[in-house]
Amino acid sequence: MKAAYDALSDPKKRQVYDALGHRGMEFVVNPSHAWDPHNLLGNLAKSSVLDRAKLMGLILVFFGVGLMQPILICAKIDQMLGDGSGSLVDSSWVALFIPFWMGALGFGVVMAIGKAVLPLVQWTVFVLGVLLLTLKWDGVITANYAVVLLPFYFWMGIRCFAASKEMKDVRTDMAKMVTIEYIEKYILNEKKQDDDGNDIEVQLHRTYNDLSDEERDEINESYIIVHVPPKQPVPGEEDNEENAESDLEAIERSPEYQEAMLRHQEAYKAIQRIVLPEIPLIILVVIQLDMNKNWDWGVVFLPLWISMVIDCCGGCYGFFCTSALAHIEVQEAMAAHFETKKNDESSEAKQAKASDEGKDTDDAVKSSDTKLVDKKSEETAETAKEGEAADVSTKEVETAVLLEPKGSTENNIEKKDATKDDSPAAFPDVGGADDIDDDDDFIRNMFSMDDDMFQYYQQAEQEAETKATEAQSKAI
Secondary structure (H helix, E strand, O other): OHHHHHHHHOHHHHHHHHHHHHHHHHHHHOHHHHOOHHHHHHHHHHOOHHHHHHHHHHHHHHHHHHHHHHHHHHHHHHHHHOOOOOOOOOOOHHHHOHHHHHHHHHHHHHHHHOOOHHHHHHHHHHHHHHHHHHHHHHOOOOOOHHHHOHHHHHHHHHHHHHHHHHHHHHHHHHHOEEOHHHHHHHHOOOOEEOOOOOEEEOOOOOOHHHOOHHHHHHHHHHOEEOOOOOOOOOOOOOOOOOOOOOHHHHHHOOHHHHHHHHHHHHHHHHHHHHHHHHHHHHHHHHHHHHOOOOOOHHHHOHHHHHHHHHHHHHHHHHHHHHHHHHHHHHHHHHHHHHHHHHHHHHHHHHHHHHHHHHHHHHHHHHHHHHHHHHHHHHHHHHHHHHHHHHHHOHHHHHHHHHOOOHHHHHHHHHHHHHHHOOOOOOOOOOOOOOOOOHHHHHHHHHHOOOHHHHHHHHHHHHHHHHHHHHHHHHHO
């Protein structure tokens, strides 16, 4: 629905849509996206047998016409470099490029119908450069190659301008991307304040669905609403503000943002191809042809070889390393989760140990206090019995006091000292576990995962594999 609204709200896109339909509009507006292998294979899988047969016929015709041009060029060069005889030796280069003129005319008509002004101008300038080059080879034009190749200079300049404009438009679109939650939180329910900071207007809580068509049109003109796919939460983590996903992170996961990043990368690569190898190559070719330099043509085409090596190295890196890096990211996330879980468990164990130590200490103190109380109670009872005996006979009491053995006092002191030995015993130190190898610890944690955690990381591995497959197809 969003794509349909964008096409119908833009007058230019609507004209292209009315003339070529949805697929034609996608091809004209974003040709790189239309030639994406995933889109081509997806459309081919959804088409019928008749449509596939038509497509195969068009492919055969296209490749037949496309291959005819280099075959004719190679045949003419072979006859010219051979004995100088043959049917193509005396043929003009303009006539030899008839397959190219036919293809150029058809492609130009498609862009003219689609109102693609800048690509049409770019293509026209390129065809004009090829025409001047063939006229130069036929001897119709006697100017130097520096002048004959003038349309190619403009062609590279227009391409550089179009790529720069595309990058600027993409950055503008990325800056306008918002989510529905952002609109409802910061735009629809925003509190307006005066210069003193006082609220002058408080709107009721409104959602995007509560807006009228006019209000939605106004928001869609100022912002680009992205659709963020749901993110599976990590099992065991609480949904708090610290673990909450920011608005920027949510936008970066949206398909609209990913498409914009792809467009930005394609435009950057276009400028990179112009800088190397096209500009150095055309300069060296002009010097070689106009100044009659006897340079080796392998040296003249050195910028092209360098560019091909760089592209090959980048493709190999994307094909072989992207998959490994995607899985490494998942493993690093798993290791970080296991480390956090291990630290939490260690902290809980220390707290439990400290709590048990405090509880045992309190119990020992209570036991010691109880023993002291019991001892005092026994002494009090003995004193009471002695008092009763004193009331019977004062003389016997005095005699008992005088004849009291000295060792009894010492025995009482020894008994009191014995109570001091009832203090709680010190707890033995608990030795720490031996250090475990990180790899073994990681593997053991993997096998100790619960079902939710296992399904979460299994899905993360599948997403990483999908990203790696897409990167590998682009690298190819």
